[in-house]
């Protein structure tokens with residue numbers, strides 16, 4: 298098979314600089330993305346945000362060796378601790394030409410005897426041979442997240458028409474043992490796949506998996522413009538940094554799930570699903586946002602509760618000093634308010650502590666679960682709570698020095 302090319306300087310200069318950043322920190326893990334380009338053509342793809350949607354043929358930003366050494370030497374990387382995601386931004390890890398690079402990275406990490414959680418998100422073709430190879434790794438903890446939305450409209454998801462993802466789910470289920478499998482039910486969007494048939498398709502697929510994680514989608518002008526240009530309606534013109542999942546839509550999903558009688562657990566958060574299948578406490582410390590846990594199996598609640606511990610002020614100050622992070626902070630009930638650290642440093646601290654780290658200007662309102670405000674209930678009581686938190690933060694917070 299023809300190998301992937303490494304883009305030359307001229308080609309690289311035409312790529313959005315954000316895509317050249319091979320390592321980036323997302324809430325679910327430190328992401329390794331040294332291949333860009335995808336042929337799946339999902340109309341809502343996040344590559345619209347980087348002006349990269351038209352790049353259908355994957356290509357490399359750097360070699361596998363360079364990429365893994367960037368990962369291992371990265372300031373945020375902690376052996377055995379940091380969750381890692383591979384090829385989750387601008388390509389699919391199981392595209393034919395990308396797959397050898399996925400296996401080369403995994404082998405390298407496993408040979409280093411690392412025990413980190415590895416998240417591999419795909420909607421591609423996973424064969425029996427692939428599963429058997431994944432099973433051979435001795436150290437890394439692999440979770441496959443198979444993206445399946447139940448969307449039948451090929452204009453939104455061309456991949457839907459050939460059943461690839463469902464076949465992969467069944468194959469993985471048939472041959473896996475150590476490797477864990479999650480149905481990544483996303484994006485769920487009003488008007489696209491919130492009808493009974495679509496929901497049924499997703500729940501049917503879930504019967505072969507160890508857990509289900511359901512989420513909305515990133516709705517921004519860049520992908521909305523494209524969707525509208527090909528005649529697909531989008532639910533709102535309200536664009537937010539967080540994923541879209543209106544309260545009523547979530548309730549309908551939960552009701553359908555309960556009515557289905559399926560006994561595969563359902564989670565709102567990716568890290569919760571991954572932690573459950575790996576029999577670990579949630580590495581994002583969502584136990585501190587306890588309303589999220591109402592749908593979680595009781596055995597998993599015990600695991601999370603047992604390991605959950607707020608750091609002391611002195612411990613948090615030590616961490617800030619160790620990494621030279623500057624912020625005021627207050628340790629609140631289930632989370633720590635900080636200011637201006639940026640997402641990556643917050644996720645870094647969050648994964649070290651297994652405790653939620655929030656920014657004072659990006660509040661998480663009760664029952665919104667960190668989602669876009671569209672379709673959520675924000676009432677006076679919540680607004681007053683936030684004003685009080687801000688007052689307290691600016692009047693009596695600590696810093697790393699006291």
Ligand code: SF4
Nearest residue numbers: 569583584590593601
């Ligand atoms: S108990 Fe809560 S925090 Fe832990 S995995 Fe379940 S939902 Fe997530």
